[in-house]
Amino acid sequence: MANSISTTISEQVIKFKPGGTPASFNISVTNDSDRFAAFQLEMIAAGADVIPGLRWYNFSPEVSAKKPPGDRTRFTATITDSPVPGFAGIMNLTVRIFSLELGEETREVIRLVVEKSKGLTPVKLTLPVAEFPAYPSDLLEIPVSLYNPSQLTANVVLNFLGVDITWLVEGNERRLQIPPGGKTETTFLCQLPIPSLVPSQPYPFTIEADLIDGPLSSATGTIIVLPKGFVDFNCIPKELQMPPSASAWWIPKWKCHSATYILKFDNASNLRPDVTVLVQPEAGQRQSTWELIPEKAKISPGEITELQLTINKRRHWWGGSKKLRFEVKAIESETDIDIRNDTQFLKLNVLPVLPIWMQLLIGAGLLTLAWACSWLNPNNPLFGHTAPVTSVQFNGMGDNAVSGGNDQKIIKWDSAGFLNPLINQFQGDLGNLGKAVRVVRYRPVDNNLLAAGLENGESWLFNLAGDGNKPIDSFLFRKDDRVLALEFTKDSRYLFSGHGSGYVLQWDVQSDLEKNVSVNNSPFKQKKFDFAVSALALAGKANKNLMVGGRFNQLWMWNFEPDKVRSLPYQEGSKDDYIQSLTVAAYKPNLMATADNQGYITLWNLDKCLSKDVKCTIVDRWGNGHGSKPVRSVVLNRNGCYLASGGDDGRVMLWPLNIDGKRHPQFANGQEVGRSEQRINSVDLKRQGKNIFVLSGSDDTQVRIDVTPQSDTGCK
Structure with missing residues (x-):
C-alpha cells in the first residue's frame, strides 16, 4: 500500500558543536492523500537515553495546520544540545513524520557529527518548583537540579540571591562537582522570620550556577509569604x-x-x-x-x-x-x-x-414670658400658618373662619379670639394635606362641609361636624391641574372648580353624599376655556350663570343650563395679565365686582346681560385703590353695600357703596382697615351689628380680622 506522506530533507549530514551555534535543517512534508491532514515530527538519536527536563532539539512549527491534498508543509529542525551528554563523534538521527488523521507515518535518517566543544558549556540549572507559598516562621526547602551537558567535569558554585541572607539556614552558597553529562540535586533551607518582620508579599529570588573559569547560568523563583x-x-x-x-x-x-x-x-x-x-x-x-x-x-x-x-x-x-x-x-x-x-x-x-442653680434662676424669669408663648398671643407663630396664606372665608354667621395656605394646612379659627386676647382663636387644623392649598370654601347650607382646592388638581370635601381631618369626598379629573377657584351653588348641590388648564368642572356633591362616594373622577359637567381659570362666581337669581375669569384678562359667562358660554368685554391683557378675583352680592345677585393684577377694581350690573345677549353695564371702575399694584382679592357683603379688597401693597381696603352699587362719593378713595408688610392674597367680609369685620390672609403667614364701624351711605 502506497504511503500518503512524502518528505524531503535539506541536509543529510549535520554538524554540531556543543556550546556553540545551534544546528538547523529543513524538512518538507507533502500530503499525498485524498483528504485534509495535519503533520507532526519527532527526532530520535541512536543510543541516547531520555533525560527528564532535557530537550536537545525543537521543531518549528511543532504541529502543522491541516493541509489539503497535494499541499506541502515546511518544518525547521534545530539541534541545541548533544543528544548524548559528553559524546563526540558521528551518530544517526531518525526523523519520524506522522499524521493522526491519516494514521500513517514515515521515517528519514540523517547523520549528526558531534564535534568536541572548546571550553566548558554552561550547566543547566532548573527549579522543580518555582513558587513557594509559606507562612511567617515556616522552614522552606528549595530544591535545585543541575545538569552538565559538557564533555568535561564542571566545578560549580551555587549562589542564592535576592532574599535576606539571614533567612538561609546553611548559608547562601553551595559548591558542587558534576561529571560530564551528569545530573545532581541540592537543597537550600530558608527560615522565614516572625510576622512583624516579613510583610505578606512575593519575594523573588535568583540562584546562579557559576562555573569556575566558565560561563554563568541561573534560575529564578518566588517565595510567597502568606498573611498571618x-x-x-x-x-x-x-x-x-x-x-x-x-x-x-x-x-x-x-x-x-x-x-x-x-x-x-x-x-x-x-x-x-x-x-x-x-x-x-x-x-x-x-x-x-x-x-x-x-x-x-x-x-x-x-x-x-x-x-x-x-x-x-x-x-x-x-x-x-x-x-x-x-x-x-x-x-x-x-x-x-x-x-x-x-x-x-x-x-x-x-x-x-x-x-x-442657674437654670432655676432663669426658669423663674421665663415664667413672665409665658403669655407671649401661649395661644393668648395672636402673633404666636406656633398657632397658625408657616407659609403664605392663600385663601380665607367666614362661615355664614361670621363666628368662625377657615384659611388655607402654602404650608399645606387648613386651619379653623374662632373669630372672637382675634378680638379678645383671653380667647384662643386657634381651633385646630385639618392636618398636613400633602399639597399647597389654593382655595377653601364653606358649603352654603349649614356650613358643615368645607371644600378645599389643592395644588395637585384635587378638590377635597371635609365634614367639619365629624372627623374633619379626613376628607369624605375627593374630586380629581386631571392630575397636577391645580385648582385655582371653587364655587358652590346656593343649594349646595353642586361644586364648581376652576383649573390652571382652563377646565371648569361641575361636581355633583349631593349625589356623592347620598351614595357615600369617597372618590369621584367624573365631573357632572365640564367646560374647557383657552386660558387659566383663576376666579369663579355664580351670578343671577336663577343660579344658572357662572362667571369665569382668568388669564389674558378673560371674562366669560357660562350658562350651564342650557350649557352656553359667551365672552364679556374686558380690557385686553397679555399672558401675564389675570382677572384675579370675582364676587357677587348674595342678596343682589346681579351686582358683581372683579379685580385684576393691573390694579383695577370693576363693579358690574348684570341685570340685562344675564338673560340677553347684550353688553353688561360697568357701574364703576378704578385703578388706584392699591397704588396701581395688583389687586388679589375682592368680596361684596350680602346686601352689596360694602366691598373689601386686598392687594400687593399690603393694604386691606373697605369701599362703602351706595344703593346703585357705585362707590359712595364720600369714600371714593376707600378706607384702609388693615395693613401687612407683604401682599394680601385673600379677603372676606361680614357685616354684624354696627361694625364691619374684614378677614384677610397674606404672604406673611398671618390671618387677621380688622373691625371698622359701618358708614351711613343709605345702602341697606
Whole structure:
C-alpha cells in the first residue's frame, strides 16, 4: 500500500558543536492523500537515553495546520544540545513524520557529527518548583537540579540571591562537582522570620550556577509569604464627660461641645491593613456628629497607630446630664485580616450648658414670658400658618373662619379670639394635606362641609361636624391641574372648580353624599376655556350663570343650563395679565365686582346681560385703590353695600357703596382697615351689628380680622 506522506530533507549530514551555534535543517512534508491532514515530527538519536527536563532539539512549527491534498508543509529542525551528554563523534538521527488523521507515518535518517566543544558549556540549572507559598516562621526547602551537558567535569558554585541572607539556614552558597553529562540535586533551607518582620508579599529570588573559569547560568523563583497575624483594636478611654472638668456642675463652660477618644490599632500581623472605623449612635438618642482624624490609616507590620475620634454634640441648655452611647466598629477593606476586639462601646456624659442653680434662676424669669408663648398671643407663630396664606372665608354667621395656605394646612379659627386676647382663636387644623392649598370654601347650607382646592388638581370635601381631618369626598379629573377657584351653588348641590388648564368642572356633591362616594373622577359637567381659570362666581337669581375669569384678562359667562358660554368685554391683557378675583352680592345677585393684577377694581350690573345677549353695564371702575399694584382679592357683603379688597401693597381696603352699587362719593378713595408688610392674597367680609369685620390672609403667614364701624351711605 502506497504511503500518503512524502518528505524531503535539506541536509543529510549535520554538524554540531556543543556550546556553540545551534544546528538547523529543513524538512518538507507533502500530503499525498485524498483528504485534509495535519503533520507532526519527532527526532530520535541512536543510543541516547531520555533525560527528564532535557530537550536537545525543537521543531518549528511543532504541529502543522491541516493541509489539503497535494499541499506541502515546511518544518525547521534545530539541534541545541548533544543528544548524548559528553559524546563526540558521528551518530544517526531518525526523523519520524506522522499524521493522526491519516494514521500513517514515515521515517528519514540523517547523520549528526558531534564535534568536541572548546571550553566548558554552561550547566543547566532548573527549579522543580518555582513558587513557594509559606507562612511567617515556616522552614522552606528549595530544591535545585543541575545538569552538565559538557564533555568535561564542571566545578560549580551555587549562589542564592535576592532574599535576606539571614533567612538561609546553611548559608547562601553551595559548591558542587558534576561529571560530564551528569545530573545532581541540592537543597537550600530558608527560615522565614516572625510576622512583624516579613510583610505578606512575593519575594523573588535568583540562584546562579557559576562555573569556575566558565560561563554563568541561573534560575529564578518566588517565595510567597502568606498573611498571618491579627490587629488588636482598643479605645482609650471608653467613657468621657463633656465638659471634662468636675466643676462644670457649678461653673458654666460655654464653648465645650466636643469630646475626643483615642482609637488604638496594634498590628501584630505581616500585612499593611488600611483601617478605619464605623460609628453608630445608639438608636433613639439625639443627633450628634463626629470627626475621625485621620479618616484612614495604613499600618505597617509591628506598628501601633492611633486615630482621634472627636464627637461633636451641641450641649443642651436645660435639664440634667444626658448619656450618649456609640458603637465603634473597626473595619479593613483591602485584606481579610483578623481584627480582635473590633467592636467597642463608648459612653459620653453630656452636661447642660447652664448649671442647675442657674437654670432655676432663669426658669423663674421665663415664667413672665409665658403669655407671649401661649395661644393668648395672636402673633404666636406656633398657632397658625408657616407659609403664605392663600385663601380665607367666614362661615355664614361670621363666628368662625377657615384659611388655607402654602404650608399645606387648613386651619379653623374662632373669630372672637382675634378680638379678645383671653380667647384662643386657634381651633385646630385639618392636618398636613400633602399639597399647597389654593382655595377653601364653606358649603352654603349649614356650613358643615368645607371644600378645599389643592395644588395637585384635587378638590377635597371635609365634614367639619365629624372627623374633619379626613376628607369624605375627593374630586380629581386631571392630575397636577391645580385648582385655582371653587364655587358652590346656593343649594349646595353642586361644586364648581376652576383649573390652571382652563377646565371648569361641575361636581355633583349631593349625589356623592347620598351614595357615600369617597372618590369621584367624573365631573357632572365640564367646560374647557383657552386660558387659566383663576376666579369663579355664580351670578343671577336663577343660579344658572357662572362667571369665569382668568388669564389674558378673560371674562366669560357660562350658562350651564342650557350649557352656553359667551365672552364679556374686558380690557385686553397679555399672558401675564389675570382677572384675579370675582364676587357677587348674595342678596343682589346681579351686582358683581372683579379685580385684576393691573390694579383695577370693576363693579358690574348684570341685570340685562344675564338673560340677553347684550353688553353688561360697568357701574364703576378704578385703578388706584392699591397704588396701581395688583389687586388679589375682592368680596361684596350680602346686601352689596360694602366691598373689601386686598392687594400687593399690603393694604386691606373697605369701599362703602351706595344703593346703585357705585362707590359712595364720600369714600371714593376707600378706607384702609388693615395693613401687612407683604401682599394680601385673600379677603372676606361680614357685616354684624354696627361694625364691619374684614378677614384677610397674606404672604406673611398671618390671618387677621380688622373691625371698622359701618358708614351711613343709605345702602341697606
